[in-house]
Amino acid sequence: xxxxxxxxxxPESSHWYHRSALRLCIALALAGNALVVWAADPGTxxxxxxxAQFIHQLLPQTKVDAMVGLINFSYLNHGxxxxxxHANAVGGHVYIHSPxxxxxxxxxAANFATWTGFYLHNDPELTGPYPSHGMAALRNAYLxxxxxxxxxxxxxxxxxxxxxxxxxxxxxPRAFTGIAAVIDVIGGARTSRWSGTGPLQLAGSPATxxxxxxxxxxxxxxxxxxxxxxxxxxxxxxxxxxxxxxRYAGELVGNPFAxxxxxxxxxxxxxxxxxxANLRHPLSSGQSLFAGFQVVxxxxxxxxxxxxxxxxxxxRAEVYGAKLGYAxxxxxxSVALVYNYSxxxxxxxxxxxxxxxxNDLSGTLYTTTMQTGISDYGPGFAYGxxxxxxxxxxxxxxxxxxxxxxxxxxxxxxVYTYDGAYGFxxxxxxxxxxxxxxxxxxxxxxxxxxxxxxVADYTDISVxxxxxxxPHYNNPYFSNRFYFKYHF
Numbered sequence: 001x002x003x004x005x006x007x008x009x010x011p012e013s014s015h016w017y018h019r020s021a022l023r024l025c026i027a028l029a030l031a032g033n034a035l036v037v038w039a040a041d042p043g044t045x046x047x048x049x050x051x052a053q054f055i056h057q058l059l060p061q062t063k064v065d066a067m068v069g070l071i072n073f074s075y076l077n078h079g080x081x082x083x084x085x086h087a088n089a090v091g092g093h094v095y096i097h098s099p100x101x102x103x104x105x106x107x108x109a110a111n112f113a114t115w116t117g118f119y120l121h122n123d124p125e126l127t128g129p130y131p132s133h134g135m136a137a138l139r140n141a142y143l144x145x146x147x148x149x150x151x152x153x154x155x156x157x158x159x160x161x162x163x164x165x166x167x168x169x170x171x172x173p174r175a176f177t178g179i180a181a182v183i184d185v186i187g188g189a190r191t192s193r194w195s196g197t198g199p200l201q202l203a204g205s206p207a208t209x210x211x212x213x214x215x216x217x218x219x220x221x222x223x224x225x226x227x228x229x230x231x232x233x234x235x236x237x238x239x240x241x242x243x244x245x246x247r248y249a250g251e252l253v254g255n256p257f258a259x260x261x262x263x264x265x266x267x268x269x270x271x272x273x274x275x276x277a278n279l280r281h282p283l284s285s286g287q288s289l290f291a292g293f294q295v296v297x298x299x300x301x302x303x304x305x306x307x308x309x310x311x312x313x314x315x316r317a318e319v320y321g322a323k324l325g326y327a328x329x330x331x332x333x334s335v336a337l338v339y340n341y342s343x344x345x346x347x348x349x350x351x352x353x354x355x356x357x358x359n360d361l362s363g364t365l366y367t368t369t370m371q372t373g374i375s376d377y378g379p380g381f382a383y384g385x386x387x388x389x390x391x392x393x394x395x396x397x398x399x400x401x402x403x404x405x406x407x408x409x410x411x412x413x414x415v416y417t418y419d420g421a422y423g424f425x426x427x428x429x430x431x432x433x434x435x436x437x438x439x440x441x442x443x444x445x446x447x448x449x450x451x452x453x454x455v456a457d458y459t460d461i462s463v464x465x466x467x468x469x470x471p472h473y474n475n476p477y478f479s480n481r482f483y484f485k486y487h488f
Contacts, residue, residue, distance in 0.1 A: 109140030
């Protein structure tokens with residue numbers, strides 16, 4: 001039940017780290033110089049040259065987001081490897097976005113992580129595949145053009161879409177190289193929205209109707225400081241993907257709603273359609289009822305030229321989902337019932353399983369937990385309850401969920417090998433295997449001690465059902481992620 005380990009896909013030579021570290025040092029130096037000039041206010045000193053005065057006017061408008069912190073991961077995976085794994089690292093990021101000049105601006109993002117030496121280096125999620133003891137990379141370096149309702153970025157990018165995104169739960173978010181655009185077709189065009197350091201996305205858009213288009217050629221995974229033309233399933237060179245999306249938000253008889261639709265073509269692997277509808281019915285005193293619906297439909301891209309590497313010849317998958325919940329405390333807290341269903345499609349990849357080459361279990365489907373989700377385990381179904389609470393003057397955020405799964409072809413949660421027929425793991429599947437997962441997490445704002453300081457911890461317990469006459473899996477599988485971060 002562990003996130004996939006792509007360490008075998010990338011060379012292990014240490015020159016990666018040193019070259020990337022040099023890039024990071026250059027980025028940090030530029031950021032430091034900018035901040036120094038920013039702090040040195042020439043005021044109205046007539047001795048300052050016109051260029052110096054011009055620079056002084058621009059620098060205060062530069063957006064800088066920086067973070068340093070400590071992350072600790074612990075995975076107790078007795079069900080498969082009979083080995084506990086840990087990772088502990090210090091790291092952070094510096095994100096910079098320049099002011100606009102005739103609609104043009106630039107953005108850079110440098111991320112780094114370094115092994116602390118607390119554990120043997122046996123998990124690659126934080127600092128890269130062994131023998132690497134750290135990663136540093138310039139993950140963003142783009143030119144942005146912004147004119148009215150249109151924003152266009154090209155270069156190294158962060159994008160945030162349902163099935164190609166950052167998965168930012170380590171120090172090293174997923175990045176892409178390519179070109180992408182957002183157009184606010186109806187309403188919502190605001191310069192401030194695109195003058196920050198965030199990813200290109202539709203989520204949170206103030207526009208009534210906005211669209212997204214992107215063409216990506218390579219990506220940089222969470223395990224590597226280098227861009228590659230492979231993906232999560234294959235290290236073989238491929239032609240990347242394109243994505244088109246649209247979001248529409250409005251009100252129906254006083255009830256806010258939002259609709260979104262996305263289409264992806266992961267060349268040589270699969271095409272994917274994702275649709276989602278959200279509806280909220282306000283009640284009194286900051287309370288509301290809400291509902292959501294989602295659908296995934298996936299097929300083969302072209303001839304599926306890369307699928308033989310996964311022992312498959314075609315892709316056909318569908319997922320349907322629904323949630324119904326109650327929000328309170330100024331709509332900041334919520335409790336919801338959630339459900340997903342994925343039917344069997346014989347002879348396709350995993351008889352109806354999904355392919356998602358550029359995201360992990362990042363919460364797109366309603367029943368996804370930290371280590372478990374229908375997007376990896378399907379076909380089958382899942383149901384449960386999720387909740388979020390704000391306490392102690394909203395400084396403490398608490399989340400909890402409990403999800404039950406029924407997997408048509410179960411391998412005890414082992415989903416990241418494809419050596420068997422139709423892309424299943426090797427061995428014998430447990431038919432209609434039961435699994436369950438419980439997630440509990442919290443984050444606490446420590447700004448009363450130091451502004452920008454936070455601490456968080458997230459724990460997942462997952463259990464795979466056993467059955468006489470089939471492979472036995474030792475349970476439970478325990479995951480813990482601890483974060484201590486300072487944003488400045």
